[in-house]
Amino acid sequence: MTGVSNLLNIGNNAVRANQVAINTTGNNIANSNTAGYVRQSVRFQESTPFDYRPGQIGTGAYAQEIYRNFDRYLENNYLSQNGLFNMWSEESVIMQTVQSTFNEANTDGIHDQLSSFLQAWTKLSTNPGSTAVREDIISKTQNLTMLYQNANKALADTKREMNEYINLAISDVNEIIDKLADVNQEIAKSYNPPSNNCNSLLDKRDALVRELSTLVDVSVQDKGPRDFKVYLKEGMPLLENQTKYHLSNQGPFYENDCKNFTGELHFEGSSAYEYTMEFVSPTEFKVSIDGGKSWVTDSKGNNVFTVPPVGEKLDIAELKISFSGDGLKEGDTPYFDIGDKFYIVPKDSVFWHEPTRDPINVSKNLDMESLGGKLGAYCEVRDKRISKYEAQLDALAESLIWEVNRIHSQGTGLDGFNHILGTTKIERPDLALGSDWQTYAFHDRLTEGNLNLHFYNDKTGEPLLSGSLNFNPAGNPPENFDPNKHSLQDVAAAINRSFVDDNGRQLVTATIEGGMLQLTAAEDVEFKMGSDTTGLWAALGINTFFGGDSASTIHINPNLVDNPEYINSASIDGQTEGNIGDGTIAQQIGKLAEAPIKITTVWETREESLLSYYAAIVGNIGSDTRNANFNADYYQTLANEAETQAQSVAGVNLDEELTLLIRYQHSYTAAAKLISTADQMFETLLGLKQ
Numbered sequence: 001m002t003g004v005s006n007l008l009n010i011g012n013n014a015v016r017a018n019q020v021a022i023n024t025t026g027n028n029i030a031n032s033n034t035a036g037y038v039r040q041s042v043r044f045q046e047s048t049p050f051d052y053r054p055g056q057i058g059t060g061a062y063a064q065e066i067y068r069n070f071d072r073y074l075e076n077n078y079l080s081q082n083g084l085f086n087m088w089s090e091e092s093v094i095m096q097t098v099q100s101t102f103n104e105a106n107t108d109g110i111h112d113q114l115s116s117f118l119q120a121w122t123k124l125s126t127n128p129g130s131t132a133v134r135e136d137i138i139s140k141t142q143n144l145t146m147l148y149q150n151a152n153k154a155l156a157d158t159k160r161e162m163n164e165y166i167n168l169a170i171s172d173v174n175e176i177i178d179k180l181a182d183v184n185q186e187i188a189k190s191y192n193p194p195s196n197n198c199n200s201l202l203d204k205r206d207a208l209v210r211e212l213s214t215l216v217d218v219s220v221q222d223k224g225p226r227d228f229k230v231y232l233k234e235g236m237p238l239l240e241n242q243t244k245y246h247l248s249n250q251g252p253f254y255e256n257d258c259k260n261f262t263g264e265l266h267f268e269g270s271s272a273y274e275y276t277m278e279f280v281s282p283t284e285f286k287v288s289i290d291g292g293k294s295w296v297t298d299s300k301g302n303n304v305f306t307v308p309p310v311g312e313k314l315d316i317a318e319l320k321i322s323f324s325g326d327g328l329k330e331g332d333t334p335y336f337d338i339g340d341k342f343y344i345v346p347k348d349s350v351f352w353h354e355p356t357r358d359p360i361n362v363s364k365n366l367d368m369e370s371l372g373g374k375l376g377a378y379c380e381v382r383d384k385r386i387s388k389y390e391a392q393l394d395a396l397a398e399s400l401i402w403e404v405n406r407i408h409s410q411g412t413g414l415d416g417f418n419h420i421l422g423t424t425k426i427e428r429p430d431l432a433l434g435s436d437w438q439t440y441a442f443h444d445r446l447t448e449g450n451l452n453l454h455f456y457n458d459k460t461g462e463p464l465l466s467g468s469l470n471f472n473p474a475g476n477p478p479e480n481f482d483p484n485k486h487s488l489q490d491v492a493a494a495i496n497r498s499f500v501d502d503n504g505r506q507l508v509t510a511t512i513e514g515g516m517l518q519l520t521a522a523e524d525v526e527f528k529m530g531s532d533t534t535g536l537w538a539a540l541g542i543n544t545f546f547g548g549d550s551a552s553t554i555h556i557n558p559n560l561v562d563n564p565e566y567i568n569s570a571s572i573d574g575q576t577e578g579n580i581g582d583g584t585i586a587q588q589i590g591k592l593a594e595a596p597i598k599i600t601t602v603w604e605t606r607e608e609s610l611l612s613y614y615a616a617i618v619g620n621i622g623s624d625t626r627n628a629n630f631n632a633d634y635y636q637t638l639a640n641e642a643e644t645q646a647q648s649v650a651g652v653n654l655d656e657e658l659t660l661l662i663r664y665q666h667s668y669t670a671a672a673k674l675i676s677t678a679d680q681m682f683e684t685l686l687g688l689k690q
Helices: 004-030 072-101 110-126 131-190 199-213 373-408 488-498 536-540 558-562 584-593 610-650 654-689
Strands: 040-046 061-068 218-222 228-232 237-240 247-250 253-257 264-268 275-281 284-288 314-316 319-324 341-345 349-352 419-421 451-457 463-468 508-513 516-521 525-532 597-600 605-608
Touching: 004 040, 004 061, 004 654, 061 199, 072 131, 072 199, 072 218, 072 373, 072 610, 110 131, 110 584, 110 610, 131 199, 131 228, 131 237, 131 247, 131 373, 199 218, 199 228, 253 264, 264 341, 373 536, 373 584, 373 597, 373 610, 488 508, 488 516, 488 536, 516 525, 525 536, 584 610, 597 610, 605 610
Parallel strands: none
Antiparallel strands: 040 061, 218 228, 228 237, 247 349, 253 341, 264 319, 275 284, 275 341, 314 319, 419 516, 451 463, 451 525, 508 516, 597 605
């Protein structure tokens, strides 16, 4: 069609096209502050011309489609940086809270209290007869144990919060995935370019992905509105078009990778580490917490453990291991093939679920950045930070308890004993006290040797008898204590036969009450503890200063609070005397401030002083906090730069939109003028006919 009618059509299409452009520009301006909105533009398309003499005649233009100004590459870069920023930012906030618990700069913390506690013992060594100094030791001990318990509780509370946050984050991830699947379904139904590009739905989808990236590190594969997939960084899909995959938080479990063993492995306890058990013989295995790169050792340095018989439990680091199975009765030893393995995960873990296969543990041997986002931070803080500090604090408390008790149990205070009850309960009094199957604290610290008792007249203080325990039932030759041979029952029997005076009177009676060793002196007799090269008195809780075996359970022996005179300062000399001026025991305890002590965690054994070790814990927490703060600032900068780049394409620039509005307005006015001109031309033609 040529002539005036074509001109009228050109003007009409131009008016409509520019009206669409003005509406789109107005929509951009209205949504300039709308989160997740992507700037829209109109694509103008030239109408098909037609051939005519003297050449092709144009037919104008029309608005072909309204499209989004969106760059997937820039958006994916932002998603990656946003995941890292949220991960480090969340860890930074949590670590600052943890650091405040161990703030030694502004508060009288564990380091100062531990130092004061040990200094009080040094003071007692110079004034061993003082009741006032003993009461000061009690006060300082109560302060110290309270700080240990408070620090442990703060860490436990933080770990519990992390578990709650992990559950909430997983719930949020699953909810977002459900919403994304619904949006994908709507897009699949509605997408019909160019009349419906589903721009609002695409905005909604990308906004949901951004929200998802704050929780976990994700990558997006976008091959068009109907082919859109979201993956975890490790490669597991969370969304494939309309198919969705969920995460869950599941409790402790183990995996059996044995050729023939069909029984069950049982474990008690929890740990941030994942244990690999690998059998090196039918009844022996090694344990690794780093996938086989290194092997866990016991207190004696051995890295090969023996399979416990059915009904027994074996202490391995933070766990107690046992076995059962069909055809195995109590006392039977299970047998394995060389190379058999168990994988133990004694903690909650994040699992990815796919309908046709078993769930996959996506937090296994977690590297925080492999999960990313806030969820990665929560898992990292719980499993790598808090659990490490807890283990170190427990190791410090355990070493303090053992070293003080080992020394204190060999000394004497202002009074002797007529009666004493151990504080350690032995579940198996018939089993060798150093057996791997014993489960009480410190059983692995016992050594072969001898231990002494000294007896006195309760009224005059006159020495009656001194000697060592003889574990030979026949009497001669005397036999020392062997932790791998002698049980609590054997200890009681040895005490009962070892201390008989010339008149045949048994000076002390040993009994077992509720699994605890009890010593009762004969009438008008008192006893004092002597040297002990075995650690037995300390392990059984006889004449000890501390109770408990960890930061959460450490406490002063209640008997000492009520009877400060039993706080020991002296040792019994060769003349069976514990002199009032003797401060040997107190001096030895005071020297623990600088003495190198063996302190063991599941991943290392170190020898350094108690104060130095605690200072290292505080230093590690400070270093971890500074690292989190630095990375939070660093990745915030990268995320902001990535957002700026993405918004340079997708964001609404009001100055630019106003310029476009004027441009489209002028085009609209010109198109209207074109229609008016065509109308006048029609009028002219009609006038010629008249």
